[in-house]
Amino acid sequence: MTAISIEADAGRARLDLQAGVIVPRVIERGANYARVALVAGGALLLGGDHVRIQITVGEGCLLDIEDIGGTVAYNADDTLSSWSVDIQVASAGALVWHGLPLIVSDGADVLRSLRISLAGDASACIRETVVLGRAGETGGRVRQRTDIESDGVPVFVEEVTAQGGIDVPGVIGPNRVLDSVMIAGARGSDDGHDSRVLQFERPGSQARYLGMMTHSSPLEKVWKRWRDGLMSNWNDRIRMPATGRAAATATAQGRSS
Amino acid sequence: MMLADARLPVGGHVHSAGLEPAFAAGMPSARVRDYLLGRAATVSLVEAGTAVAARHAASSVPADELLLLVEAAWAARTPSRALREISRALGRGYSRLANKLWPTHPAIRACVDSSTPLSRPVILGSIAAAAGIDAESLARLVIYDDAQTVAAALLKLDPIDPATPAGWVLEACASVDELIPLVAAVTSPDAIPAAGAPQNEEWAEAHSLTTQRLFRA
Numbered sequence: 368m369t370a371i372s373i374e375a376d377a378g379r380a381r382l383d384l385q386a387g388v389i390v391p392r393v394i395e396r397g398a399n400y401a402r403v404a405l406v407a408g409g410a411l412l413l414g415g416d417h418v419r420i421q422i423t424v425g426e427g428c429l430l431d432i433e434d435i436g437g438t439v440a441y442n443a444d445d446t447l448s449s450w451s452v453d454i455q456v457a458s459a460g461a462l463v464w465h466g467l468p469l470i471v472s473d474g475a476d477v478l479r480s481l482r483i484s485l486a487g488d489a490s491a492c493i494r495e496t497v498v499l500g501r502a503g504e505t506g507g508r509v510r511q512r513t514d515i516e517s518d519g520v521p522v523f524v525e526e527v528t529a530q531g532g533i534d535v536p537g538v539i540g541p542n543r544v545l546d547s548v549m550i551a552g553a554r555g556s557d558d559g560h561d562s563r564v565l566q567f568e569r570p571g572s573q574a575r576y577l578g579m580m581t582h583s584s585p586l587e588k589v590w591k592r593w594r595d596g597l598m599s600n601w602n603d604r605i606r607m608p609a610t611g612r613a614a615a616t617a618t619a620q621g622r623s624s
Numbered sequence: 625m626m627l628a629d630a631r632l633p634v635g636g637h638v639h640s641a642g643l644e645p646a647f648a649a650g651m652p653s654a655r656v657r658d659y660l661l662g663r664a665a666t667v668s669l670v671e672a673g674t675a676v677a678a679r680h681a682a683s684s685v686p687a688d689e690l691l692l693l694v695e696a697a698w699a700a701r702t703p704s705r706a707l708r709e710i711s712r713a714l715g716r717g718y719s720r721l722a723n724k725l726w727p728t729h730p731a732i733r734a735c736v737d738s739s740t741p742l743s744r745p746v747i748l749g750s751i752a753a754a755a756g757i758d759a760e761s762l763a764r765l766v767i768y769d770d771a772q773t774v775a776a777a778l779l780k781l782d783p784i785d786p787a788t789p790a791g792w793v794l795e796a797c798a799s800v801d802e803l804i805p806l807v808a809a810v811t812s813p814d815a816i817p818a819a820g821a822p823q824n825e826e827w828a829e830a831h832s833l834t835t836q837r838l839f840r841a
Contacts, residue, residue, distance in 0.1 A: 512818070521700035521813075525820035535662035536655045537646060537824040545822065563829050568699040568708060575822055 414443025442474030458487030475507035490552030506531020634717035640777030645831035678749025682731030697813035706832035
């Protein structure tokens with residue numbers, strides 16, 4: 368299992384990193400902030416692989432995660448593989464994660480689950496993309512389960528099942544790409560152009576794109592807008608060691624993905 | 625039986641179970657059968673599970689807080705605001721009717737006196753508790769009603785031989801029949817199915833903004 372945990376500390380945040388199939392690497396670290404990259408330690412995702420990632424964000428901390436490279440679930444003759452992420456964010460904490468696409472090849476059968484538990488005024492902003500099939504393929508099967516809760520109250524619970532080549536109108540239709548940006552603990556704005564935004568009943572929003580090509584997705588703009596909105600609350604709160612301050616501010620304001 | 629009858633005065637005729645939004649988005653009528661099958665395995669199961677959990681909650685005393693937990697679980701499984709609003713509008717119709725028929729039943733009192741509007745499946749579950757409908761029958765009723773709503777709307781939107789969609793309704797109900805015992809066993813709100821239909825949500829949101837429509841959703 369891969370585990371990442373951050374706790375604020377006077378000089379530099381305490382970061383506990385545990386490597387599994389996915390290896391976390393620190394890019395930068397402040398007193399209450401860290402940017403961590405996730406790198407695959409080997410070929411992924413093969414039949415029978417069960418990737419687990421556990422993330423704990425301590426009170427008042429900001430954790431920014433980035434994927435280095437997308438993930439391909441390879442043909443496994445329908446043997447199940449799974450990818451489970453469990454995230455807990457303590458009060459006044461925030462998690463930002465720009466996930467890169469999971470590509471589900473022909474013959475792959477993937478169970479992907481994402482659980483997010485927020486406490487108090489914690490927030491999280493996540494990009495998730497699933498693509499059915501590599502170039503020239505129709506794609507395998509994926510079951511994507513999402514459970515987001517805040518102080519024990521459910522915010523968003525969904526299980527989408529899709530299989531390449533099976534077009535169920537109303538579910539995802541003939542589309543190959545299921546792209547989404549989700550924010551919880553705060554609302555994402557809808558500018559009325561780039562995509563339709565679902566506003567959850569509890570504070571939280573989702574922008575979704577269903578289409579044929581990842582590069583046609585308009586969600587990069589939504590991601591940037593929502594992420595920047597969340598990060599703007601942190602500009603004055605990120606505490607960096609003296610030399611790293613300028614770099615962190617630039618990161619919080621300027622990076623788009 | 626009465627609860628699955630479109631002539632029941634609860635305002636169900638304003639609802640096409642997503643069919644009009646689907647047509648507006650370009651789904652051809654030749655795909656209605658597949659649409660029904662997809663809906664039975666997703667939206668209908670969420671609605672059925674919610675109704676069953678509400679029936680369980682409504683059988684407890686006091687029911688009001690438990691019903692709100694079921695409502696919260698349903699709302700988290702209904703990310704589209706447009707779909708939440710239409711369901712609560714339908715819920716009001718059922719609630720009014722239930723208030724006339726079972727005015728003193730504690731489950732119905734809990735619904736009528738609720739401080740926040742409750743969705744259609746939560747009210748339906750409470751009615752089942754008041755009327756003594758068992759969980760399996762309730763789950764079947766919800767799935768059938770949803771499919772039949774599509775079929776009835778189809779005859780208004782794109783009239784074909786009425787026998788054809790009737791056959792599709794049977795097929796859609798049969799396609800999830802083996803799941804009925806599982807759905808009927810739901811007691812906790814957490815256990816309500818969460819099968820999503822993202823395209824339906826997208827279509828419903830778009831439809832809520834149009835003015836040229838026959839059905840609200």
